[in-house]
Amino acid sequence: MTLRNRWRKTLSYMMLSLTGVCAVLAVAVLFLILGYLFYNGWRSLDWDFLTKLPKPPGERGGGMANAIVGSLQIIFLATLIGLPVGFMAGVYLSEFGGKTFAFLIRYMADLLNGVPSIVIGIFAWTVVVVPLHHFSALAGGLALSLILIPVTARSTEQFLNSVPQTLREGALALGASKWRTIATVVVPAAYRGIATGMILGVARIAGETAPLLFTSLNNQFWSTGFDQPTASLPVMVFTHAIAPYDDWHRQAWAAGLVLLLGVLVANIAARLILSRGISVQR
Amino acid sequence: MATSSVLAAPSPTGARAFLKRLRSGDEVARLITLAFATSILLVTVGLLYELWIGSALARQRFGFGFLTSSAWDPVSERFGALPFIYGTVVTSAVALIIAVPLGLGAAIFLAELAPPRVSSTFTFFIELLAAVPSVIYGLLAIFTLVPLMRTVVEPFLSRTLGFLPIFKGAFYGVGYLTGGVILAIMTLPFIISISREALLEVPTEQREAALALGATRWESTWQVVVPYARLGIFGSIFLALARALGETMAVTMVIGNDPSIRASLFAPGYTIAAIIANEFTEATGEIYLDALVGLGLVLFLLTIVINAVARLLIIATTRRGSTNP
Numbered sequence: 001m002t003l004r005n006r007w008r009k010t011l012s013y014m015m016l017s018l019t020g021v022c023a024v025l026a027v028a029v030l031f032l033i034l035g036y037l038f039y040n041g042w043r044s045l046d047w048d049f050l051t052k053l054p055k056p057p058g059e060r061g062g063g064m065a066n067a068i069v070g071s072l073q074i075i076f077l078a079t080l081i082g083l084p085v086g087f088m089a090g091v092y093l094s095e096f097g098g099k100t101f102a103f104l105i106r107y108m109a110d111l112l113n114g115v116p117s118i119v120i121g122i123f124a125w126t127v128v129v130v131p132l133h134h135f136s137a138l139a140g141g142l143a144l145s146l147i148l149i150p151v152t153a154r155s156t157e158q159f160l161n162s163v164p165q166t167l168r169e170g171a172l173a174l175g176a177s178k179w180r181t182i183a184t185v186v187v188p189a190a191y192r193g194i195a196t197g198m199i200l201g202v203a204r205i206a207g208e209t210a211p212l213l214f215t216s217l218n219n220q221f222w223s224t225g226f227d228q229p230t231a232s233l234p235v236m237v238f239t240h241a242i243a244p245y246d247d248w249h250r251q252a253w254a255a256g257l258v259l260l261l262g263v264l265v266a267n268i269a270a271r272l273i274l275s276r277g278i279s280v281q282r
Numbered sequence: 283m284a285t286s287s288v289l290a291a292p293s294p295t296g297a298r299a300f301l302k303r304l305r306s307g308d309e310v311a312r313l314i315t316l317a318f319a320t321s322i323l324l325v326t327v328g329l330l331y332e333l334w335i336g337s338a339l340a341r342q343r344f345g346f347g348f349l350t351s352s353a354w355d356p357v358s359e360r361f362g363a364l365p366f367i368y369g370t371v372v373t374s375a376v377a378l379i380i381a382v383p384l385g386l387g388a389a390i391f392l393a394e395l396a397p398p399r400v401s402s403t404f405t406f407f408i409e410l411l412a413a414v415p416s417v418i419y420g421l422l423a424i425f426t427l428v429p430l431m432r433t434v435v436e437p438f439l440s441r442t443l444g445f446l447p448i449f450k451g452a453f454y455g456v457g458y459l460t461g462g463v464i465l466a467i468m469t470l471p472f473i474i475s476i477s478r479e480a481l482l483e484v485p486t487e488q489r490e491a492a493l494a495l496g497a498t499r500w501e502s503t504w505q506v507v508v509p510y511a512r513l514g515i516f517g518s519i520f521l522a523l524a525r526a527l528g529e530t531m532a533v534t535m536v537i538g539n540d541p542s543i544r545a546s547l548f549a550p551g552y553t554i555a556a557i558i559a560n561e562f563t564e565a566t567g568e569i570y571l572d573a574l575v576g577l578g579l580v581l582f583l584l585t586i587v588i589n590a591v592a593r594l595l596i597i598a599t600t601r602r603g604s605t606n607p
Contacts, residue, residue, distance in 0.1 A: 012500035016395055022387030023396070026470055027404055030411045033422055040425075088318035096312045097319070105319045107593065108326045114521075114589035115329065115582060116528025118555045122562070122578045126332045146325055153322060179311035200413075207415020210530035210555070214562045234417045234531075241421045242535060249425070256421045260414065267413045271406070 034260075041257025044250040050258075054220050054231075060247045064255055066222050067231040070137065071206070073223065074216055074232055077141025078148055078205055083198055085145075086152025090194075093153065094160035095182050106157075109150035120146050121211035129215060137223060137230035140216025144205040151204065155197025159190040196274040203266035207259060209234035233259045330582070337576035339569050348576060354541040354557075356565075361573035363580055365541045369458065369551035370581070373533060374526040376462025376547065377469055382519055384466075385473030386508075389515075392474070393481035394503050405475065412471035420535035423464045428455040428536055431463070436548050451546035456538035459547040464532045469522035476521060476596070480514025481507060513595045520592035524585045530555035554581045 048063045055062030089109070093102050124143035129135055163186050171181040187194070216230045218239060223230035233255050240252035303309040340348060340361060351362025388408075392401045432455030443449045484507050492502035508515070538550020539560060554577050565571045 008498050008501065012498035015500045015504070016391075019387040019391035019395065022384050023391040023404055023474075025384065026388045026411070026474060027407045029467055029470070030407050030414075033411075033414065033418070036422060036426065037418065085318050085321055088315045089322055092312075092315035092319040096315055102319075105322055107590075108323050110593050111586055111589055112322060112326045112329075114524050114528075114585055114592075115326075116530065116555055116585055118528070118530040118558050119329070119333070119578050119582045119585075122336070122558070122575060123329045123332050125562075126336055126575075127328075149322060149325070153319070177306040178308040180307075182311070203413060207413075207417065209415070209417040210559055213559055217563070234415060237417045237421055238531060238535070241417075241424055252421055256418050260418050263413055263415060264410060267410055 037253070037257055037260055040253040041260075044254040045257060046254075049251065049254045053222070054236075054251075056220075057243065057248070058245055062251075064231070064233065064236055064251065066219060067233045067236040067255065068258070070216070070219065070223055070230040071232040071234070073137050073226065073230060074140045074144060074212070075202065075206055077137060077226065078144035079202055080145075081142065082145035082148030082201070082205075083152055086149040086201070087156050087194070087198075089149065089153040090156025090160065091182065091187070093157040095178075095186065106154070109153050112146070113150040113154070116210075117143075117147060117208050118210040118213075121213060121215055124211060124215045132227070134227060135215065135217035135229040137216050137226045137228065140212045140230065140232065141226075143211035143215045144208055147208060147211070148201050148205050151201040152198055155201070156194050159193030159197065160186060162193065163189045192274055196270045199266050199270035199273070203263045203270070206266070207234055207263050209238055213238075333575060333579040333582055337572050337579050339572035340576040341572075343569060344573075348573070349580070352543055356561075356567070356570050359567065359569050361569070361576075363554070363577055365543050366552050366554040366557055366577060367580065368543050369461075369537065370527055370553040370555070370584075372458045372547070372551070373461040373465055373537070373553060374523055376459060377465035377526045378519065378523060380463065380466035381469045381473055381522060385470050385518075385522075386477055386515065388470075388474045389477035389481055390503060390508070393478045394499075394507065405478065408471045408474050412475070416468065416529060416531040417535075419464055419468055420532035423460065423532060423536045427460055427464060431455050431457075431460045435459075440548075447545045448547045451544075451548050453548055454538060454550050456536050457546075457548050457550045458537070461533045461537045461551070461553070462547070464536055465526045465529055468529060468532060469526050472522045472525060473518045476518035477511070477515045480511040480518070480596075483514065484510045513598050517592045517595035517598075520588050520595060524588040524592060527588065528555060528581060528585045530559050534559045554578075 046063075048061060050063060050068065051065050052061070052063035053066055054064060089105070093106055097105070120143050124139050124146070128139035128142055132139075167185055167189055168181055171185040172178070176184070212232050212235050216232060216235075218235050219229045219231040237252050237255045237259060240248040240255065243249075300309060344351065344361065348361065349363050349367070351360070352364040353360040353362045354365060355361075388404075392404055396404065432453045436453040436455070436459070439449045440453070488506050488510055489502050492506040493499070497505070533553050534556040537553055537556050539552055539556065540550040541552045541557070544551065558574055558578055558581075562571075562574055565574055
């Protein structure tokens with residue numbers, strides 16, 4: 001009896017400390033990644049990287065200024081489409097949606113959110129690149145916006161839902177119409193949360209690589225317009241990392257560091273805006 | 283947009299009330315937001331349609347044989363999806379075998395044991411881990427994980443478990459095992475954060491009842507709390523599986539790009555997402571391109587089904603409707 005109880009107690013301590021080890025391991029991975037990337041990226045990062053164009057393969061030096069600007073261009077296009085559409089859809093789901101249709105839209109948004117990004121890339125390729133006969137920043141932006149829409153819609157809906165019903169009733173009782181209530185009371189009450197969701201969404205698409213591979217493609221030079229192939233940081237990290245040149249590897253590290261810093265800063269900023277911790281909805 | 287068809291359908295309160303709401307702007311606002319919401323539906327349906335049309339040639343030429351053939355020969359235009367499906371399934375399975383115990387353990391620690399402060403700090407870091415772009419994982423894997431696998435892990439596995447066919451053969455560094463390990467690292471945050479939420483949903487009375495009956499802390503956790511939250515935990519696993527199946531960049535960088543089926547986990551292979559990423563821009567000839575789009579269709583359907591199951595499971599656990607999975 002006592003032996004059995006002692007065994008049960010020991011087992012309990014053992015298993016519980018094992019779960020602690022699991023948690024520490026999971027977090028340790030993050031610090032290993034950050035540490036190694038900082039170590040390699042920081043050594044490789046220099047002024048040239050931020051201001052110069054890439055050199056031809058094999059030549060030393062050069063930078064990725066065009067990819068940094070290109071990434072910003074593509075993200076700008078994606079947010080221009082993705083945020084308004086996602087926001088409006090979120091408003092519908094939270095404020096106007098009935099039962100069946102809203103459920104359907106919600107479910108579709110979750111499914112779209114789960115579609116592999118490479119498949120989104122194929123879609124953007126068939127609807128933009130093929131008709132225009134051109135790889136373009138536009139196609140890349142559209143592909144990324146399709147990832148952004150469901151994310152924004154669901155997070156907007158979630159934060160609008162958390163606005164107390166009494167606020168809506170108060171505004172309606174004062175004689176405001178429904179859309180006025182939404183525009184001047186409900187959305188302002190939830191704007192921190194909505195902004196957080198949007199920033200997290202943009203941070204997520206900023207690192208997406210697969211949908212850009214055959215939409216915006218790549219470019220060794222400055223892109224002259226939204227209808228031209230455009231370099232982007234994630235694609236540059238990919239092409240440089242798998243290339244056989246040491247100097248390209250160095251640049252891949254630098255590009256990876258710049259990309260990760262951008263994504264992490266956006267993530268931390270988003271969480272600071274919302275002051276209390278929230279969990280990411282994927 | 284589609285106002286005419288919507289106007290034609292009378293609202294339940296009659297045409298007059300409808301006109302009144304139209305004047306006050308409410309109906310306009312509803313229709314506008316409805317149009318945007320419908321675009322989500324249209325995009326999802328459009329995606330399926332384009333993939334279906336885009337793979338027409340491959341479907342006609344190969345039929346269901348496409349799924350069971352292991353030929354991949356662009357020169358003689360013979361295409362089969364089997365090596366890629368095999369690679370995708372094997373890498374995802376390896377990922378889950380590693381990530382599920384680790385993730386569940388960490389989730390139990392964060393939900394059951396850790397003080398709230400520690401728990402929220404850890405959760406914060408784990409969510410940052412989920413935000414790291416996949417190409418960064420790939421970059422790190424190429425330069426750290428691949429050499430490590432080749433010189434340490436694979437020789438070790440071969441020495442200790444070499445009698446199993448999956449741990450036989452030469453050490454390449456790149457291959458199914460490396461792809462699986464990187465996928466495990468990438469899916470871990472999803473398993474932890476969703477399982478943790480499912481565990482936190484379990485009512486405190488359940489734990490107290492178990493403890494009052496004399497169960498140890500671990501027994502109450504493992505035999506009462508975890509089974510209570512099982513749907514949410516399964517949901518997180520399915521979600522992680524869907525992620526792993528569709529993950530592209532990191533796997534593409536370490537899988538080895540060899541379209542053949544091998545029993546050894548050390549051997550280089552290929553996944554569906556990886557071959558699309560590598561060959562799509564180089565595909566010459568309609569049938570080649572259609573075969574790649576066909577692979578995209580297979581991947582799409584695979585992840586859609588698994589995602590649908592995951593979402594249903596998560597909705598079922600929270601039992602609060604689908605607004606807050």
